[in-house]
Amino acid sequence: MPYADLHCHTKLSDGSLGIEDLITLAKKRGLETIAITDHDCLAGTVRGKIIGERYGVNVIPGVELSSTDSQTGKRVNLLCYLSDMPDRLEGLCHRNSLARKKAAHIMMLQVAKRFNIATEFIIKCATGSTNIYKQHIMQALMECGYTTSIYGKLYDKLFSPDSDENILVSPKYPDINEVITAIHDAGGVAVLAHPIASDNLDCLPRLIENGLDGIEVWHPSADEQQQTQLKKLASKNKLVMTGGTDFHGLYNMRSISPGDIGAPGEAVTKLLSYKARQKRLLKKAQKAAQATNAV
Numbered sequence: 001m002p003y004a005d006l007h008c009h010t011k012l013s014d015g016s017l018g019i020e021d022l023i024t025l026a027k028k029r030g031l032e033t034i035a036i037t038d039h040d041c042l043a044g045t046v047r048g049k050i051i052g053e054r055y056g057v058n059v060i061p062g063v064e065l066s067s068t069d070s071q072t073g074k075r076v077n078l079l080c081y082l083s084d085m086p087d088r089l090e091g092l093c094h095r096n097s098l099a100r101k102k103a104a105h106i107m108m109l110q111v112a113k114r115f116n117i118a119t120e121f122i123i124k125c126a127t128g129s130t131n132i133y134k135q136h137i138m139q140a141l142m143e144c145g146y147t148t149s150i151y152g153k154l155y156d157k158l159f160s161p162d163s164d165e166n167i168l169v170s171p172k173y174p175d176i177n178e179v180i181t182a183i184h185d186a187g188g189v190a191v192l193a194h195p196i197a198s199d200n201l202d203c204l205p206r207l208i209e210n211g212l213d214g215i216e217v218w219h220p221s222a223d224e225q226q227q228t229q230l231k232k233l234a235s236k237n238k239l240v241m242t243g244g245t246d247f248h249g250l251y252n253m254r255s256i257s258p259g260d261i262g263a264p265g266e267a268v269t270k271l272l273s274y275k276a277r278q279k280r281l282l283k284k285a286q287k288a289a290q291a292t293n294a295v
Contacts, residue, residue: 004033005262006060006271007079007193007216007244013038013064014133016249020051022258027055029259033268035244037062037079040096041130042086060272063089064193066096066171067179069203076176076200076207077193079216079242081271084187092174092182097131099171104132110167111137111158117144134159135251151253176203177210189213189274191242195230197221208237213274218243218261220254240274241267 009015010022017025019036026034036048036059045061052059063086065078083089108119117140125143126136137158138150147154157163183190191214195201204215217230218241234241243263245256263271 003262004268005244005258006035006242008247011128012041012044019044026258031259033058035060035062037064039064040093066173067176068173070175079191079193080183080188088186100131103169103171106169107167194219214240217241240271
C-alpha cells in the first residue's frame with residue numbers, strides 16, 4: 001500500500017478547509033489514503049468516507065481525543081482509528097467539547113476586554129467548527145487589524161505559557177486511561193499523537209501498560225533522529241506506527257501540505273490489519289489457557 005497521511009483536520013475542528021476541499025487537495029497531491037482526525041469530533045467520519053469514495057481517496061475514520069495524564073498534569077492527545085462503534089465515543093467527545101467551550105468563552109471575554117472586538121465576531125470566525133479554538137480568536141484579531149498573521153508576537157503574548165500576559169485557560173479533560181478504555185470499548189485503535197511536540201514520552205510506559213496500541217512516529221515535530229527513537233520504542237513494545245502532517249490548512253504553524261509527511265505503506269497495512277491480528281492472538285491465548293486448565 002502507498003504512503004498515507006493519517007493526521008488531517010478540517011473546519012469541523014481547528015482546520016480551515018472543509019472535508020471535500022481536504023479530500024480534493026489530497027487527490028491532487030497524489031494521496032490514495034488519508035485519515036480525518038478532527039479534535040473530539042466524529043461528525044466528518046461518515047461524510048469523509050462517502051466523499052472520499054467519489055474522489056478515489058480512501059478515508060480512514062479517525063478522531064483526535066483530548067485527555068490529561070493525571071500523574072504529570074500534561075495534556076495527552078490520542079488518535080483513535082478504525083472504530084467499529086464510533087457512537088460509543090460520542091459522550092466523551094461531547095464532554096471534551098463542553099470543556100473546551102467553557103475555556104474558550106473565558107478567553108474570548110479576556111480578548112474582548114483588551115481589544116475593541118466583539119465575542120460575536122470571534123464566533124463568526126469559527127463558523128463551521130464544532131468549537132472555538134485559539135486560531136479563530138487570532139483570525140478575528142487579524143481581520144480587525146491587530147495583527148497581520150495567525151502566529152507571531154501577538155499569538156505568543158496571548159497563548160504562550162511563558163507570557164506574563166497570556167489568557168490561557170486549560171480545559172479539564174478526562175484521564176488518559178479513561179480515554180484509552182473508551183477507544184477500546186468502541187472497537188478502535190489507540191495511538192499516542194505527536195509525543196515529541198507534547199512531551200509525552202515519559203508517560204509512554206504507563207500508557208503501554210494500560211493498553212496503548214500505537215505511536216505517531218512521523219510528524220512535523222519529530223526530526224529524523226527523534227523518528228528513529230520512536231521507531232525503536234514502537235518495535236520494542238510491538239506498537240503500530242502511524243504518521244501524518246497534522247494538517248490544518250491556513251491554521252498550520254508552518255507551511256505544509258497533505259502528504260508532505262506520512263506513514264509508509266507497510267505501516268498503513270499493519271494499522272489496517274492490527275485489530276484482526278489482535279483477535280487472532282487473543283483466540284490463541286484463550287486456547288492455550290483452556291489447554292492448560294484441562295491438564
